Amino acid sequence: MDQNPCNYLDSVAEIATRAGAAIMDIYQQDFDVQHKEDGSPLTQADLAAHNLIKEALQKLTPELPLLSEESRDISWQERSGWHTYWLVDPLDGTKEFVNRNGEFTVNIALISGNRPVLGVVYAPVYDILYTGCEGVAATRTEKNGPVKKIAVRHYSGSRPTVVASRSHRGEALDHAIERINETHGEAEILSMGSSFKLCLVAEGKADIYPRLGLTSEWDTAAAHAVVNAAGGRVTNLDGKELQYNKKDLLNPWFVVSDSDYDWLPLINDTRQNDAY
CATH class of the missing domain: 3.40.190.80 (D-Maltodextrin-Binding Protein; domain 2)
Structure with a gap:
């Protein structure tokens, strides 16, 4: 593993956009909706994105484990020994996906010492990519436009x-x-x-x-x-x-x-x- 996790940002961003493209292939067609044990929806898009991300991250960092919403059954006994690992939601907002309102994302994070040290969020319908890594400015990129640095605003005391x-x-x-x-x-x-x-x-x-x-x-x-x-x-x-x-x-x-x-x-x- 690279000692500087920020060196993975470009690769992870590319993986997230590829997963987004796989999701969009299904989003633009008729698709079936299953339901998990907790009643939440599951589609072919969740599974397609999960498989793509899992394979790509295993190639990028074969030594690091991965926990995904679609592989959540890994035991605590196994996970408790993890220090650094990938944490993924291949399709966050499946209800939004099913309702076709566009407000769903691909989420890929690198966790180290129980904290997220790198994160990429991609919204495929809007083609908006957010990135963040410790020691590096957060960014937002829209539709292959320029990479823009972003920052929180400081509450001024007016209407929030x-x-x-x-x-x-x-x-x-x-x-x-x-x-x-x-x-x-x-x-x-x-x-x-x-x-x-x-x-x-x-x-x-x-x-x-x-x-x-x-x-x-x-x-x-x-x-x-x-x-x-x-x-x-x-x-x-x-x-x-x-x-x-x-x-x-x-x-x-x-x-x-x-x-x-x-x-x-x-x-x-x-x-x-x-x-x-």
């Missing part, structure tokens, strides 16, 4: 912009938004699917993304790396950065924002008052 899940809103989030409206002025709400939500904060289009509901580690890792590289943070409600390769692969509730303004007292106040 809040990102909300399009498919998983929930009562806790509704109450948090009500509280933000009461204390910070009427918030602008951006509804979005998949890891796009974290990327909107990373590129300065939103101030905060509170996720007060269940997600898995592969849903957040790649975009988490992008947010970090853009100067933001992804923390649980105790203010600690999200960790990866836990025994339980579910994330706690979390907040994405810039590194200066502390939204947690407000979010926790909402949670306590509503007994969540």
Whole structure:
């Protein structure tokens, strides 16, 4: 393995765009939808992208293990010995894929020491690529245009912009938004699917993304790396950065924002008052 993970950025970006092309081949046709044990949808596109990414990453770094949403059954006994590995969601936002609204992404992250040190997020319908790596500026590239550096915006105290899940809103989030409206002025709400939500904060289009509901580690890792590289943070409600390769692969509730303004007292106040 290369000692500088950022040297993998170009290769991983190319793998993500190839996976996106495979997804689009299926997206533009009629496709079947199966359902996993938890009731979430699964399509041929998930599996095609998973197989492509797995094969490509094994060629790039044959010594590194890989955990994907589509290979989640690897035991904790095996995973507990991993220090550095790839964490992949080959099609994040399958509901958005099935609904054909375009808001789905390919997520590839490199985890080292329980932290995402590299992340690539690709949105194939929009041909938008986000990258992030420790020590390197986060970037956004659209439709083979110029590579643009991105950074979080620092909340100014005026009307905030809040990102909300399009498919998983929930009562806790509704109450948090009500509280933000009461204390910070009427918030602008951006509804979005998949890891796009974290990327909107990373590129300065939103101030905060509170996720007060269940997600898995592969849903957040790649975009988490992008947010970090853009100067933001992804923390649980105790203010600690999200960790990866836990025994339980579910994330706690979390907040994405810039590194200066502390939204947690407000979010926790909402949670306590509503007994969540």
